[in-house]
Amino acid sequence: MSVLGPTSPDGGAQERVEGFIAPEIPGKAYQLPLWRRKPLLIIGLVILGIYVLLAVAGPFFVDDPRVTDPANFYQGPSSDNWFGTDKFGRDVFARAVHAARLDVTIGIVIALSSMVIGSAIGVVSGYFGGWVDEVMMRLTDVVMAFPGFVLALVLVAAIGNSVPNVVIAVSVAYIPYFIRLTRAQVLAERELEYVDGAKLAGNSPLRVAFRHVLPNSMGPSFVQAALVAGWAILTVAGLAFLGVGIRPPTAEWGVMVAEGAPDIITGQWWTALFPGGMIVLAAMAFQFIGDDMGAETL
Amino acid sequence: MWRYLGRRLLISMATVIGIVIIVFFIVRVLPGDAAIVRAGPYANEQKVAEIRQQYGLSDPIPVQFRDYISEVFTGNLGVSIRTNGDVTDELLQRLPASLELAFYAVVLAAIIGIPMGIIAAARRDSWVDRMARVFAVLGSSMALFWLGLLLIYFLFFKLRWFPGPIDRLAIGTEPPDSITGFFTIDAALHGDFGLMVEAFRYLALPVITLGFVLAAPILKMVRASMIDALESEHVRTARAIGVPYWQILFRDGFRNALLPVTTAIGIVFGYMLGGNVIVEFLFAWPGVGRYAYTAIQVNDLEALQGFVIVVGILYVGLNVVIDLVYAWIDPRIRLGKKVAA
């Protein structure tokens, strides 16, 4: 005979003994407030917020970035020209603010487009496997054998200098990251039961892949996108600094640094260092956000 | 181990072939008329036609591809439009300058990144760890050209500690006779220590620029893999059986964290091969990166294509070296699954 008699020692027993339920100590594990746990995320979001504000509203409050003032060249930072003026007497601050709109937009567009394309390829590759997967993986191997910057460099050089071409070239350089990331997630995700459920419910394989598996595999890609947005700003500015992609007289941070670089050794530091600092701060904001959201960073 | 290395070598060779093919597609097949790009913005119809003829650009793509492949695999990267020189020769001539810069930059990055990563992992959540994290984020969001300009402004223009961004040596200084191509080492080998110091002084700013940025990924990787190693079960064993702290940190921790760290250094090298275009341009460093920069300015696609192929091959070759190191330091690969008992 069983030691415990016919009852099983689970919830049912509680009602039997005068409905007694063992009391619990209230309270969950205490978590530190968000700003203590993820201070960098908050700082990053604040900086990014300022940039977005600058990009959206800034151009309405500053002068035309193309206006030259030959009498007023190489003026140091002052209350009139916060970032000083360059060799043509253009206001560096006005140019940097106009550039914010261009650079931040480009960075985000590159991150989003490479994420969308990379994830789509990644989900097909990971979910269906087979020769498609094999080909895609070898292809990403080859593309990733180039340093991303060099790939973007030669792509722009081949297809020509223009803003859309830069966006395309830099996106291509980052797509393999998203393919890899999504594929790895999909490989883990497709083994889960809800995928079988979705299949049994009569969904087509493509629908299962894109409507069920993909949305559940996107988490790491969003985090990665934050980092890529930062790197993209650096890459675009780096290309412009080399005279590739976006060219003078466009108000773009990298272009401004390139134009101001020769001034450094004659002492006019503001023409290059201010726009350069804008680049680094913007990249840093994205980096803070991605880093604190727990991205795989390298 | 030989099977592993053989496999890796095969993959590397496939990657090199892939690189060569992709470069062909980018330069010749993508929309955009290669002849017009080559001829430059001021060329007339006739000039474009001439160039098309000269480079065989009017041939069908498969024919162009065949010619290109046979050229590249015999080591012929074409003739530069700008200098009329042989691209392969010109690149090889400039390679030592780039390698010397790269070598010292990676060494500096390792000197900063590895100890910082070890301390950050050993003292998690301490102030050292927090500083390391901020440093890493700063490094990965740093623009090479901005840092370079900052250093030039303060350390050259203001303080005059280091020479300006001119070249590998002061104008008029004879470089040492080439043995390794590294000015610092060649000067030392010839016993000319004054020259060696000068070479180091010219190296300093570009090396600091690159090294600072490269230290970030190394630091992150060392920290992450050190934490993995220190939280592993074998470290728990070592603690249980009373192994002293320092031995745990280095023999059980760092020695096992070294495997992912070698990979990180490989990736960093690849990153740097891209970054060196910016740094070599900024510091007027006469290496392959500056060669590529000049090529871009005059649409010298042959030279640029040669640069990309060389960079790709260097990167793949480096990964082969890293695989070798990996196989050497990991007994699981070195000895395979050969059962002892």
Added chain:
Amino acid sequence: MSLLEVDGLTVGLERSPHSLLREVGFTVEPGEVMGLVGESGSGKTMASLAIMGLLPSGIEQRGGTVRLEGRDLMDSGTGEIHRTANQMTMIFQDPRSALNPTMRIGRQIARVIETNQNASREKARAAALAALSHVGIPGAKRVFRAYPHQLSGGMCQRVMIAMALACKPRILIADEPTTALDVTIQAQIFDLINDLVQETGCGVLFITHDLGAIAEMCDRVTVLYGGQVMETGSLRGVFTQPLHPYTQFLFDAVEREVDPRVEEKGANFALAGCRFGHRCPYVFEACGQFPPLRTVIEGHRSACFLPEEGRIGAP
């Protein structure tokens, strides 16, 4: 005075009001094997790590004492446990990952001897080789030069035992030492541990979820559930006359040939009173309080408020 005396050991996640171990206490005598049994997640391993002073980061010790031969191992200043390997050492569940993958077996044992017995490198080498032969490894010389990945799991566990042996500990903690191994290897490892006890007179804390292994190995048993000691007593006493409803349930599960882990709802670490409160068929008002261990029969203690006569099937 017992060899090892654990009392009131309480451990919890940082910033959480709940405890993963609550007032765990038991003793181990010299030359004795004390079994610590419980479902997975009952806190067996946590208890052993806490005793060893090897708690992972994020988990804090909140109270309790660990005494070895009457001496408190806890540093009252830092609240950390200080122990040397020749006081207490431990072998683990998965012997292959418990050994350093980049170090030769011989070196791993030799360094134990170097650090714990202040031996020279040469002496340590010889002693390590002897230790390997001692734990019944054939071809000790070849194994000496091997890396862990070249050995079977059973061999690795022998190596672990050789390492533990080389520490000459007063207490050996064995955390599920055969769970990851083939059943055929189990008996050999058990014999090895028994021999060790015979030779050195050390005490063993033997942790397992397997009641059969307990019956085979142990002199006394402590039953753990939800981080709380339910019952402790002699092997014979606990097995023939289980006093606590949880222990009874555990044996019942074996009788009905179900794995207790299959039926488990998981311990509720938020319970204010008895941790078995949400599963116990006899739960009543008093169970809202934490039940202290009380001696029911000489040498046999149980943490339950119920009078024995009140229980179904009680003796």
